[in-house]
Amino acid sequence: MFLFSAYADESGSQCKYLERKLPGAVIIGVKKSGTYALLRYLSLNERVRPALKENGCNLNEIHFFDSDLNYSFGLEWYKKQMPLVCKKTEEKDYVVIEKTPGYFRSEKAPERIKKFDQNMKVILIVRNPVKRLQSELTHCDHRQKKLGLNRKCLKMNDFFENVFLNGNQSDLFGNKFVRNSLYYLDLKKWLRLFKINESLHVVDGDSFIQRPWLELSKIEIFLNLPNKIQRDNFIYDEKKNFYCLNETDGQNCLGKNKGRKEHVYLSQFVKSKLEIFFNKWNFLLFDLIGKNFNW
Numbered sequence: 174m175f176l177f178s179a180y181a182d183e184s185g186s187q188c189k190y191l192e193r194k195l196p197g198a199v200i201i202g203v204k205k206s207g208t209y210a211l212l213r214y215l216s217l218n219e220r221v222r223p224a225l226k227e228n229g230c231n232l233n234e235i236h237f238f239d240s241d242l243n244y245s246f247g248l249e250w251y252k253k254q255m256p257l258v259c260k261k262t263e264e265k266d267y268v269v270i271e272k273t274p275g276y277f278r279s280e281k282a283p284e285r286i287k288k289f290d291q292n293m294k295v296i297l298i299v300r301n302p303v304k305r306l307q308s309e310l311t312h313c314d315h316r317q318k319k320l321g322l323n324r325k326c327l328k329m330n331d332f333f334e335n336v337f338l339n340g341n342q343s344d345l346f347g348n349k350f351v352r353n354s355l356y357y358l359d360l361k362k363w364l365r366l367f368k369i370n371e372s373l374h375v376v377d378g379d380s381f382i383q384r385p386w387l388e389l390s391k392i393e394i395f396l397n398l399p400n401k402i403q404r405d406n407f408i409y410d411e412k413k414n415f416y417c418l419n420e421t422d423g424q425n426c427l428g429k430n431k432g433r434k435e436h437v438y439l440s441q442f443v444k445s446k447l448e449i450f451f452n453k454w455n456f457l458l459f460d461l462i463g464k465n466f467n468w
């Protein structure tokens with residue numbers, strides 16, 4: 174569908190024709206690894222257009238490839254979720270990027286994405302598994318508190334302590350917070366269809382927090398985009414403890430639910446035991462992707 178426009182696309186670029194463009198790349202996860210910051214910051218490159226529906230503080234992720242219901246609505250529905258972008262010209266083309274962290278653990282998403290577009294570029298961001306797990310527990314606790322539910326996520330330290338002191342470590346595999354951090358197990362299924370570095374790029378989420386511009390430049394190369402994102406696009410915010418966007422009218426940090434100050438308590442004992450438990454899986458992951466991250 175093309176619409177004549179004398180105005181601008183959703184990001185303010187002037188153009189003659191607008192179109193809803195399907196994504197050329199997708200951020201598949203892992204949840205609580207920095208997926209939102211990654212997409213927001215990648216959009217500093219004017220050739221990137223994010224498919225993000227922001228609704229106040231909430232983000233409505235599209236969940237097309239991992240939800241049977243949404244998938245049943247078909248491609249026309251999916252296309253309607255996409256941003257309006259300037260129609261491709263000889264000088265300029267845009268890449269729309271969608272992010273749904275739910276895709277990474279989904280059994281159906283890899284095949285569906287491959288079927289949708291053989292040339293789809295897949296981006297995965299992973300973090301130190303213990304830090305990611307703690308971030309997910311915190312997120313879960315906030316949700317339970319908001320809904321007035323029993324705050325079970327707040328008490329997860331007791332579960333871990335019990336497993337490490339009295340129980341069997343195989344119980345850990347049944348814990349969804351642990352399972353979501355076992356990146357190796359899910360990545361294997363993606364690599365049956367997507368070739369590492371060619372069509373699937375893995376981002377070190379801890380390095381992305383420390384030096385976002387470095388990881389973003391690697392993604393620009395992966396997406397065959399000109400390198401636009403630079404060190405001076407960012408400014409470190411001492412209060413937030415994260416890099417924020419360095420904009421003409423000041424610094425622009427992500428909302429308060431991204432980069433939370435307080436995290437659900439995990440004892441030093443539990444954290445060390447979890448680090449040891451994940452170590453073997455990290456090595457398997459690094460072997461699989463042919464890269465070593467510093468965690």
Ligand SMILES: Nc1ncnc2c1ncn2[C@@H]1O[C@H](COP(=O)(O)OS(=O)(=O)O)[C@@H](OP(=O)(O)O)[C@H]1O
Nearest residue numbers: 204205206207208209210308415416427431432433
């Ligand atoms: N620049 C910057 N600013 C703020 N936060 C940043 C940034 N870069 C990465 N992060 C980390 O992103 C974590 C949230 O991850 P996600 O966006 O993937 O979460 S979600 O799965 O979409 O809910 C979030 O987790 P918490 O620290 O637990 O809030 C951050 O650690």
